[in-house]
Amino acid sequence: MQRSLVNDPKVRGLFYQTLLVVILVALIAFAWRNAVVNMTARGIPLGFEFWNQTSGFDINLSLINYSALSTYGDAFWVGLLNTLLVAAISIVLATPLGFVVGIARLSPNWILSRVALVYVEIMRNTPLLLQLLFWYNAVLKALPGPRQSLSVSGLVFLNNRGLYLPKPVFAEGAWVVAAALLIGVIAAYLFSRWAARRQANTGQQAPVFSVGAALVILPPLAMYFIAGMPISFNYATLSGFNLRGGLQLFPEFAALVFGLVTYTAAFIAEIVRAGVLAVSHGQTEAASALGLKRGWTMRLIVVPQAMRLIIPPLTSQYLNIVKNSSLAVFIGYPDLVLIFAGTVLNQTHAAVQVMAITMAVYLVISLAIAGLLNFYNDRMSLKER
């Protein structure tokens, strides 16, 4: 009886699991108790009262109203938005670059494929932090000062204080143009759907690209002139020792986006290459037997099938962009980690609360993206009969 109980897998499983629970609970209780004792001893706040206290520090880049009089909670939102901003822009730029490099890796042109290979190998085999420091310290900070700015025909300026782009200024009536643009985009989308359906039913093709382009471009342009040109551009000009006006992108921001984009594009390129190579060779052969050109074969046959394999690892690269944007700390871009887990933590000493919130934010983003990916996978997975 004794023996059989010891050897019963159910009893054993129950025993091991109870043991694990006891150990984990004991560990957590131990850490919790120590934390309370240590924090009270050092005068560290135990609650979240700091959230509504005045922060007293300024942030040079903020998408919402923020000043030194705002609260720590506001600082958190500023940091979160800055993180999301840099991640979103990097994702938008890294995807096409990665696809281009990935396709170039497979190019029949030997030089082009070698160039792409060298790019990918250099980017993937050196630390992202090193690349960021290089772009920020050795390239952007080494640029000439405002008076000797590098400039593209007086529209775009680049100097050691950042990149200056023309800034659109919206006067009254600009919303008409925006509305026309929105309507144009919707119309173009509906047209392309109608054309696809008609082609599927009748085989007749419609000039989707030119009609779509006309629908997107012409109405806003017409409204722009009808409404009396409500949108103008404000260019940066040299006044005194600095450039004034225009849309100034700080060097920290530019270096972070540039570094993230070039680094992640190399990984995306490898994903794209693997995905394209995984499409069965018979597909390409059949396409060329039908007389499709190489570019068409890629666009119509190979890439749509490769997408099924590309999307999951691509999503994890997007997640990596979000997580890697925390390297902003090293070059001083005010992201969530620098503002909240850095400045706020140092001022309030509320290490446990601040780190818990910071990690929770990243976790939520990660889980949300993973959830979207699963949803997509369910929809896109091969429907087998």
Place this chain on the structure above:
Amino acid sequence: MSPTVAFVRSQSEPQLPPPLFSQGALAWAKENLFSSITSTLITVLCVAAFLWTIPELIAWATIKAIWVAPDGALCRQHQDGACWAFIGQKLGYLSFGSYPESEHWRVDVVEVLGAVLIVWLLWPRVPAKRQAALGFFVIYPILSFILLVGAPALGLPRVDTLLWGGVFVSLITAVVGIVVSLPLGVLLALGRRSQLPVVRLASVIFIEFVRGVPFITVLFMANNMLPLFLPSGWEPDRFSRPLVGIALFSAAYMAEEVRGGLQTLAKGQYEGAMALGLDYGRMMRLVVLPQALALVIPGIVNNFIGLFKDTTLVAIVGINDFLATMDNAFKDPVWAGPSLLATGYVFAAAFYFVFCYAMSAYSAGVERRLSVGRRR
């Protein structure tokens, strides 16, 4: 029948050489560089871009560079060339940090021993992997700890971790990461595949939590919160805190890698082992893990590349790794100058590239070797 017909040859014509573009270098060039108009255009553009940039880059690194100089004066004068003299001068600091010069041999011994053990482990032809694994995962860490930290009883003076820095700190961080994270990762992977719901849940929560947050936050947590979670007086050394972080962080990634191996393994292997009457521990140790781990060696090595690159981030919690010592070296007023930055970063990039490229070449080689059996 007449012996000769006027219009029929009696002798064969001499053979003509094959068309110019059908073989040799020209054929290759036609096929790979000028196969179409687009391709020709790309080739011309690329070559033009090369001619424009590469000679300048080579000149920057060689003939325009300053190779020998007592201080930064010469480099400040010649800013269009690299300042290799700076690297040469700082090589000791970049390799050892402020580790006392008389004790450098200890670091050297640790590094050579580690290299030997790693080659032993990874080179397929060398026998006795079991002993190598025991050496690398058990004996080597203990020995390195004694050598690096010091043991006054053995005549080795203590060296405070404040003085540690440079390449060796980067290497140690990476090696600690792999030595701890591989066994821990295997345990977590087994936990995630376990039949026991509580074990599975605990493993999943840990793995997904760590993989969902950036490495920097894990480092911050290890640095700021670890001391809070331990009773006062247990304060871990400032160098060991990020090591805890890095070990836990890479364990989660390692676990996913190992889980991939466990999943690809045919179910029959598990069933066969159970049918033989092996218990769970023996089944894993003797049947499943040897096969699963061999399958994921490329993945583990790729993970290690990521880990090695990530070690640069420990600078945020005040550890002087290679990149941090480089940044410190820039600030030396004797040398400070505008050409240092590019020189230093290019040198650091070359260092990381050599290591990571070697590892990825190795992992690609293993992958080829493993796929031999499956190739048709």
